Amino acid sequence: MRRRGRWLGAYAWLVYLFLYAPIAILVVFSFNKSTQTAVWAGGTLDWYRSLARNELILASVKNSLIVGVASTIIATVFGTLAALALGRYEFRGKGITKNLLYLPIIIPEIVIGAALVTFFGVLALHLSLWTVTLAHVVFCVSFVAIVVRARLSGFDRSLEEAALDLGARPVQTFFRVTLPLIAPGIVAGALLSFTISIDDYVVTSFVAGVGATTLPLQIYSMLKVGVTPEVNAVSTLLLLVTVVLIVIAQRLQQPPGEGVRD
Amino acid sequence: MSSAAAPSVGIRSLTKRFGDAAAVDAVSLDIRRGEFFSLLGPSGCGKTTLLRMIGGFELPTEGSISINGADMTRTPPYERPVNMVFQHYALFPHLTVEENVAFGLRYKRVPRAGEGKRVADALALVQLAGFGKRRPDQLSGGQRQRVALARALALEPQVLLLDEPLGALDQKLRKEVQVQLKHLQRSLGITFVFVTHDQEEALTMSDRIAVMHGGRVEQVDEATRVFERPATEFVANFMGASNFFAGRVREAVNGTVALTLKAGGEVRLATEGVQYRVGDDVRFVVRPEKLDLRLRDLSGHGVPSLPVTIEDRVYQGVSTVWIVRDRADERFVVYEQNEKPFEETSKFTVGGGAYVCWNARHAVVIGGGAERQ
Amino acid sequence: MKPDGRDTGGRAAYPLILPTWATLGIFFLLPLTILFLVSFGQRGTYGGLKPIEDFRTYVLSGKFLANYARSLHPIYLQIFWRSIWMAVATTAACLAISYPIAYYIAIVAPQRRRGLLLGLVVVPFWTSFLIRTYAWMFLLRTEGLINRVLTGTGLVAHPVELLYNNFAVLIGLVYGELPFMILPLFASLEKLDLSLLEAAEDLGAGRAAAFRRVTVPLTMPGIVAGIILVFVPSLGQFIVSDLLGGAKTILAGNLIQNQFAVARHKPFGAAVAFELTAAVLALLFAYTVYTRRKGQDVLL
Numbered sequence: 001m002r003r004r005g006r007w008l009g010a011y012a013w014l015v016y017l018f019l020y021a022p023i024a025i026l027v028v029f030s031f032n033k034s035t036q037t038a039v040w041a042g043g044t045l046d047w048y049r050s051l052a053r054n055e056l057i058l059a060s061v062k063n064s065l066i067v068g069v070a071s072t073i074i075a076t077v078f079g080t081l082a083a084l085a086l087g088r089y090e091f092r093g094k095g096i097t098k099n100l101l102y103l104p105i106i107i108p109e110i111v112i113g114a115a116l117v118t119f120f121g122v123l124a125l126h127l128s129l130w131t132v133t134l135a136h137v138v139f140c141v142s143f144v145a146i147v148v149r150a151r152l153s154g155f156d157r158s159l160e161e162a163a164l165d166l167g168a169r170p171v172q173t174f175f176r177v178t179l180p181l182i183a184p185g186i187v188a189g190a191l192l193s194f195t196i197s198i199d200d201y202v203v204t205s206f207v208a209g210v211g212a213t214t215l216p217l218q219i220y221s222m223l224k225v226g227v228t229p230e231v232n233a234v235s236t237l238l239l240l241v242t243v244v245l246i247v248i249a250q251r252l253q254q255p256p257g258e259g260v261r262d
Numbered sequence: 263m264s265s266a267a268a269p270s271v272g273i274r275s276l277t278k279r280f281g282d283a284a285a286v287d288a289v290s291l292d293i294r295r296g297e298f299f300s301l302l303g304p305s306g307c308g309k310t311t312l313l314r315m316i317g318g319f320e321l322p323t324e325g326s327i328s329i330n331g332a333d334m335t336r337t338p339p340y341e342r343p344v345n346m347v348f349q350h351y352a353l354f355p356h357l358t359v360e361e362n363v364a365f366g367l368r369y370k371r372v373p374r375a376g377e378g379k380r381v382a383d384a385l386a387l388v389q390l391a392g393f394g395k396r397r398p399d400q401l402s403g404g405q406r407q408r409v410a411l412a413r414a415l416a417l418e419p420q421v422l423l424l425d426e427p428l429g430a431l432d433q434k435l436r437k438e439v440q441v442q443l444k445h446l447q448r449s450l451g452i453t454f455v456f457v458t459h460d461q462e463e464a465l466t467m468s469d470r471i472a473v474m475h476g477g478r479v480e481q482v483d484e485a486t487r488v489f490e491r492p493a494t495e496f497v498a499n500f501m502g503a504s505n506f507f508a509g510r511v512r513e514a515v516n517g518t519v520a521l522t523l524k525a526g527g528e529v530r531l532a533t534e535g536v537q538y539r540v541g542d543d544v545r546f547v548v549r550p551e552k553l554d555l556r557l558r559d560l561s562g563h564g565v566p567s568l569p570v571t572i573e574d575r576v577y578q579g580v581s582t583v584w585i586v587r588d589r590a591d592e593r594f595v596v597y598e599q600n601e602k603p604f605e606e607t608s609k610f611t612v613g614g615g616a617y618v619c620w621n622a623r624h625a626v627v628i629g630g631g632a633e634r635q
Numbered sequence: 636m637k638p639d640g641r642d643t644g645g646r647a648a649y650p651l652i653l654p655t656w657a658t659l660g661i662f663f664l665l666p667l668t669i670l671f672l673v674s675f676g677q678r679g680t681y682g683g684l685k686p687i688e689d690f691r692t693y694v695l696s697g698k699f700l701a702n703y704a705r706s707l708h709p710i711y712l713q714i715f716w717r718s719i720w721m722a723v724a725t726t727a728a729c730l731a732i733s734y735p736i737a738y739y740i741a742i743v744a745p746q747r748r749r750g751l752l753l754g755l756v757v758v759p760f761w762t763s764f765l766i767r768t769y770a771w772m773f774l775l776r777t778e779g780l781i782n783r784v785l786t787g788t789g790l791v792a793h794p795v796e797l798l799y800n801n802f803a804v805l806i807g808l809v810y811g812e813l814p815f816m817i818l819p820l821f822a823s824l825e826k827l828d829l830s831l832l833e834a835a836e837d838l839g840a841g842r843a844a845a846f847r848r849v850t851v852p853l854t855m856p857g858i859v860a861g862i863i864l865v866f867v868p869s870l871g872q873f874i875v876s877d878l879l880g881g882a883k884t885i886l887a888g889n890l891i892q893n894q895f896a897v898a899r900h901k902p903f904g905a906a907v908a909f910e911l912t913a914a915v916l917a918l919l920f921a922y923t924v925y926t927r928r929k930g931q932d933v934l935l
Contacts, residue, residue: 005743008735008736008738008739008743009739009743009744011735011736011739012735012736012739012740012744012752015732015733015735015736015813016755018810019755019756019759019810019813019814020755020759022767022770022771022773022774022810023759023762023766023767023770025770025773025774025780026766026769026770026773029773039783077654078654078655078658079655081651081652081654081655082651082652082654082655084651085648085649085651085652086652088648089647089648089651090648091646091648091649091652094648097652097655097656100659100664101655101659103659103663104659104663106867106915106916106919107667107912107915108867108868108870108871108888108911108912108915109871109873110871110873110887110888110891110892110908110911111667111670111871111891111908111909111911111912112663112666112667113895114670114891114895114901114904114905114908115663115666115667115669115670115908116662116666117895118666118669118670118673118901118905119662119665119666119669119670121683122669134662135662137658137662138658138659138662138663141655141658141659145655156350156352158348158349158350158352159352159354159355161319161339161346161348161352162346162348162352162353162354162413163354163365164318164319164338164339164340165317165318165319165339165340165344165345165346165366165414166340166345166365166366166369166413166414166417167340167366167369167370167417168340168365168366168369169338169340172369176365177354180356181355181356192761195761198763199762199763199764199765201763201764201765201874202873202874205892206895216763216765219765219766219769220765223769223772223878231769232773235763235766235769235770238763238766239762239763239766242761242762242763243758243762246757246758246761246762247754247758250754250757
């Protein structure tokens, strides 16, 4: 197996290169002095500076944060409650609910976006940041529910029985035993939800009204106009934030002492 | 029940059904104060379900449970003066050993100052003094088991329930802990209800044993009686008394009954108060270690002797197991202590003939599911 | 067993699940239903809906199916066909590229490195699809890095049109979907009992035969899961074809977006959207039938 191991190892590195090189190049060229995109003319922070002054970008970042935080809070609460319901109880409609939760992830975003904009149109609802938030909650709830549910399923129920046995009432058991032990899963779900919200383009493009431009929407319009290093700069920053959040979420999702599992 | 004091745990016609199947079927038991009582049986016999109902983790479908005279059938676990040591210990992973042991104390309205002492005492009881600041994942299996014990004992329960707590320990440690638990129970005087599938374990530790099968109690008795005098075929088999003899009553006189064995020959047993009629079919059991192999027929001396052919011989270090067959092709197992040095050849040979003999006192007549208190 | 030790049944679950039911019911199922109804409608003058005068005739004459009928025109069929084969090509490429690396991580690489190697695959999976697609825009442009290298080293005389064609879209899709294939393959390969391969070789199978007759069948659940996870999003793709494909590579997703944003023909857009949804749901149904028959559940 040794011979094969070396070839496979080399191949693996090629794939990693393929995965990371485009992003790396993007990041590197965000520091490029020249606007002629592929020619390296020395390093600079100019593009980051101009970003900081770009009113449109700043406004879109603010919008993204508002939507991200709002949708994450709602999605995390709803999703955690749903995970508890699914993980603990038998109730009518449980099977349907499980399938229902997967739908927003499975059905193409194009379709969801189209459906929502039509829906809001029928309701004569003005498109705004709130319509965007509502849309984000829809698919973020599913992600949170799935993540927390996974964490719950590994939960040792005998711990709750032990707490009851030792004199704690059900509510006390929930706060002293259950919640501390599933908290990392809830936080991981929240981080995931926030990341998805920050990065979403397709659905948001359908349901955002004037003045509700989020960061991905802003980036997209900049891309359509032309490629400038400023786009590289904002992409780099967004990547950085996302990666940090994801790494934290991954760490929280693992019980201590285990390897990475998805 | 002889004394006026209520039993520690009183179980009346307790039934638990899951769908159509009864995991526990109309069980009635009295567990006495201060005794080490074991629920013994194969997996699926209902012993754990019964234990969980005593603890309050399952609601009985029918019947009642009382603890020290008070009815607790529907009382939730946090209101029962009963504590449980769980099979996989159920230690809270996010709390230290100390915090685990102290967990239930705040519901007993023990002042915070007093908590420390209670925790220290409990840990000392299980020989884990000084382990307070460790976390469960830093402990060995045996240590975790002791923390679980300390946590339950810190609340000074009237009854302690133990759900196969020694299952995860290796053989040597198990035997040590069995003895320690027994001594602990004796010194504390608390009623212990212990669930196990290991008959040796139950015999080592228990005052009395309830053997369970299919949701019912087949026999409740002192440990020695369960072993020496099994009441039913199931109990006999479970405790390893697998030598069944079949015979027909020839005459019953003077407190003894003469049986003609199916394979030929005759034995006399004490009637023990049972009325036998001529022609009745009787089954009795003799434990393998109570059987002796002899070269000669001793029935002339009043010792039951069954002619057999030796089928196999298995050396087991401490003992030798002889597999023999009688003339009716029934199989019997004889345990022989290896007292002689192994260089000495045995008188018996595989394929050869011999007689299986036993003391008539060691024959146990098997009835059907007799429950004795 | 419920936390309070009682078999209370599911009543306590309802307040917990109600917010999610409400959210998904009102803002997901309801809009989808409305969209479905709109797909039977007629376009109004300003892009809204034209009210239907005679409902009975509208239904009985089959006019309500006008949009679906229209979607069968060759010009649109071409778009659907392109979407399908683009998804197939993407899936095939992803499978071919991913299997060896998943094999490496799961089996060849040392145990302690596995977490890190897998993490390195996962991280791009979560970053913005938009940005990852933009990275290829950046690379493939006429003034982009690849062309600079090609012209600079003299391999070509003039910059090559790498962007705005099927090839660019394929690369972009493969790039975006690769982690979705690697992960389920890894999950399956990790569970592979290596002693089975040793047994196969002991019984005379060569490496290739052992791979074909033991490894592949045993990792089939992962392969199927990966295929579904790549094929479905590829089918409904919008961003990659919009940014990297330009006018020449219109996929179903672009068509739908176009109908809603530009042509303002909501009913037709809705009809195409539902055809896409139907295809996706059919695939997923087939997948659940497959997993149920296999008695196992790799991913969902």
